[in-house]
Amino acid sequence: MVEINTTSAQADLIRFSGLSKRFQLKRGHQDALAGIDLTIRRGEIFGIIGPSGSGKSTLIRMINRLERPTQGRVEIDGVDLAGLDGAALSALRHKLGMIFQQFGLLSTKTALQNVAFALELAGTGTASSRKARALELLERVGLSAHADKYPAQLSGGQKQRVAIARALANNPNILLCDEATSALDPYATQDILSLLTDLNRDLGLTIVLVTHEMEVVRQVCDRVAILDQGRLAEVGAVADVLLDPQSPEAVALAAHLLPRPENVASSELVRLTWFGEDRLHATVSGLDVWVSLHAGQVSHLKSGLYGDVWATVSGPERLTALARLRDAGLKVGEVAS
Amino acid sequence: MTEFLSAFFVNVDSGEILRASLETLGMLFGALVLSIVLGLPLGIGLSVTSPSGLAPNRLSYGALSLIVNVLRSVPFVILFILLIPVTLALVGTSLGVRGAIPPLVLGAAPFLARLIEMALREVDPAVVEATQALGASKRQIVWRTLLPEALPGLIAAVTVTAIALVSYTAMAGVVGAGGLGDLAVRYGYQRFQTDVMLVTVVLIILLVQGLQVAGDALVARFSHK
Numbered sequence A: 001m002v003e004i005n006t007t008s009a010q011a012d013l014i015r016f017s018g019l020s021k022r023f024q025l026k027r028g029h030q031d032a033l034a035g036i037d038l039t040i041r042r043g044e045i046f047g048i049i050g051p052s053g054s055g056k057s058t059l060i061r062m063i064n065r066l067e068r069p070t071q072g073r074v075e076i077d078g079v080d081l082a083g084l085d086g087a088a089l090s091a092l093r094h095k096l097g098m099i100f101q102q103f104g105l106l107s108t109k110t111a112l113q114n115v116a117f118a119l120e121l122a123g124t125g126t127a128s129s130r131k132a133r134a135l136e137l138l139e140r141v142g143l144s145a146h147a148d149k150y151p152a153q154l155s156g157g158q159k160q161r162v163a164i165a166r167a168l169a170n171n172p173n174i175l176l177c178d179e180a181t182s183a184l185d186p187y188a189t190q191d192i193l194s195l196l197t198d199l200n201r202d203l204g205l206t207i208v209l210v211t212h213e214m215e216v217v218r219q220v221c222d223r224v225a226i227l228d229q230g231r232l233a234e235v236g237a238v239a240d241v242l243l244d245p246q247s248p249e250a251v252a253l254a255a256h257l258l259p260r261p262e263n264v265a266s267s268e269l270v271r272l273t274w275f276g277e278d279r280l281h282a283t284v285s286g287l288d289v290w291v292s293l294h295a296g297q298v299s300h301l302k303s304g305l306y307g308d309v310w311a312t313v314s315g316p317e318r319l320t321a322l323a324r325l326r327d328a329g330l331k332v333g334e335v336a337s
Numbered sequence B: 001m002t003e004f005l006s007a008f009f010v011n012v013d014s015g016e017i018l019r020a021s022l023e024t025l026g027m028l029f030g031a032l033v034l035s036i037v038l039g040l041p042l043g044i045g046l047s048v049t050s051p052s053g054l055a056p057n058r059l060s061y062g063a064l065s066l067i068v069n070v071l072r073s074v075p076f077v078i079l080f081i082l083l084i085p086v087t088l089a090l091v092g093t094s095l096g097v098r099g100a101i102p103p104l105v106l107g108a109a110p111f112l113a114r115l116i117e118m119a120l121r122e123v124d125p126a127v128v129e130a131t132q133a134l135g136a137s138k139r140q141i142v143w144r145t146l147l148p149e150a151l152p153g154l155i156a157a158v159t160v161t162a163i164a165l166v167s168y169t170a171m172a173g174v175v176g177a178g179g180l181g182d183l184a185v186r187y188g189y190q191r192f193q194t195d196v197m198l199v200t201v202v203l204i205i206l207l208v209q210g211l212q213v214a215g216d217a218l219v220a221r222f223s224h225k
């Protein structure tokens, strides 16, 4: 049996070492993951991002062993998952919640029955205690009014809430999310993301979140890993990856978050990014320059404010202004002459 | 009007019609129940061992598939005659309702098994995967997820099989099993009593229609899509 110890002082919770996965195909093979070394910490929301086919799903599915490595190890709280089978594997999975893009709710069960189903599979409680616990979970995700509806009668966002309630039924300390918001409209996406953030804060739930949208990572993740063709391109705190991307993949993702405005031809266009309070105008005030903003926003990362704008800085003291901005800790990109 | 009808249906003996109808119903439901008993495990076996199944096994799947295909490729009347020694050994007679049931089951069960395999394949893989992630064993996945989720499809499969069995019972009637098919052949064909033929055909149509309506109602009742 695997006992995942939540109270352990150890910060590292999930560790991949030398992890590779090769799928045998009818002709040849496909290397979905190649030599991944990565650590996910207790209590964080960890993002895994990358283009389609980069191995995100394969990686997250290693954690609950829906996928087995061809090489390397996966450890949860120091326990190697290799060799887990049968009852031990079931016990592990009871302690790992997972939600999917396609929800995976049983169409023949009501919302309440779907949640209780997780408890039945784990063999916990009596029929009435399971029902009470399922109701409590539906309440937690704000769906108690819809307990007796079938999935076909619920919206996408509501279905995902039921799936979250079901995933939490056996008190897991890790929640795995594989593209959990990719099938949802922007409102439902916000809804689910804020629910995940609440669960992380209130229950200390460690969340591993696979997405192909940097916007999702920016909003909710503490740290992020960027995958590209089965390799780990970069890993780090979200603010660092956005502000100071090291790999071409990270640069591309950060650029994608705020595309260059197309209608501005000026060679004086710069991209300014910073972490923390807005210091743009304070820094250049008093200089003989004009700053006009074309696109951008100051948004909340999990770790604080993050500013990202496209602006033209023009006037006699342009270069002085740019130098002061750099000194003030803003990142100045794309300066033409 | 009544006079005209009784004049037209001069050969129709309601007692005999009733007896034949009961024989047909007996063959139908006896064979249907046994076909489900045999076909359900066979269908589950095919689905589980298929290349895309829960526990793919080329050898088991190949063997089950072969048995099903062989039984399904023999025309029913020929299967009936081929099986006479087996039928005799099993139920002691190859005649009447009892004698008809073994060949009917061997004809219908493999057909039902294929339909069940297809119904199970229709279950959303996302649901199976989610159940797996919840820590379900393979047995739990089959019993708690696949079969309940496929229930409407399974009912439709049983309905189609029941209707196929109706026409098998009519054919069985020709080779000594009794029932409405026997009546139609003995009176309608051999003695040119068109009225008897007509009544049996109408009864068979009503039976098929009734099965379809009942099956559709059950599918609607259990489907929540």
Ligand SMILES: Nc1ncnc2c1ncn2[C@@H]1O[C@H](COP(=O)(O)OP(=O)(O)OP(=O)(O)O)[C@@H](O)[C@H]1O
Residues within 6 Å of the ligand: A023, A024, A025, A030, A031, A032, A050, A051, A052, A053, A054, A055, A056, A057, A058, A059, A212
């Ligand atoms: N069961 C499988 N059999 C064969 N190849 C597979 C299998 N699962 C994944 N692959 C291959 O492994 C690679 C990585 O797949 P994976 O699903 O992990 O990508 P992903 O990053 O999740 O992509 P997406 O964003 O499209 O979901 C792909 O090339 C895929 O075709």
Ligand SMILES: [Mg+2]
Residues within 6 Å of the ligand: A056, A057, A058, A179
């Ligand atoms: Mg994927």
